Amino acid sequence: MLIMKKGHVPIRKCAGCGKKAEKKEFIRIVKQNDALIIDESKKLDGRGVYLCFNSECLKEARKKRRIERTFSIKINEEFSNQLEKAVNSTE
Numbered sequence: 643m644l645i646m647k648k649g650h651v652p653i654r655k656c657a658g659c660g661k662k663a664e665k666k667e668f669i670r671i672v673k674q675n676d677a678l679i680i681d682e683s684k685k686l687d688g689r690g691v692y693l694c695f696n697s698e699c700l701k702e703a704r705k706k707r708r709i710e711r712t713f714s715i716k717i718n719e720e721f722s723n724q725l726e727k728a729v730n731s732t733e
């Protein structure tokens with residue numbers, strides 16, 4: 643469900659806490675070639691999962707298996723570490 647604001651800024655929702663904001667506020671995760679990647683450009687095709695820059699949100703999303711369910715894929719340890727770093731970055 644998308645809510646359009648003035649200027650048509652698409653609003654995304656955090657998979658952890660459910661906060662809604664512009665996508666620049668979030669980390670974007672996408673699946674490409676059967677692997678999960680963090681979409682730094684936030685412009686890659688396909689469905690995305692969004693997370694706040696907050697390790698609590700990552701924890702919550704993982705507890706609810708949001709990422710696995712969305713993409714039907716297991717999160718491996720390497721990607722898990724990448725995510726951990728990304729949510730703790732201040733970008």
Ligand SMILES: [Zn+2]
Pocket residue numbers: 656657658659660661693694696699
């Ligand atoms: Zn959040």
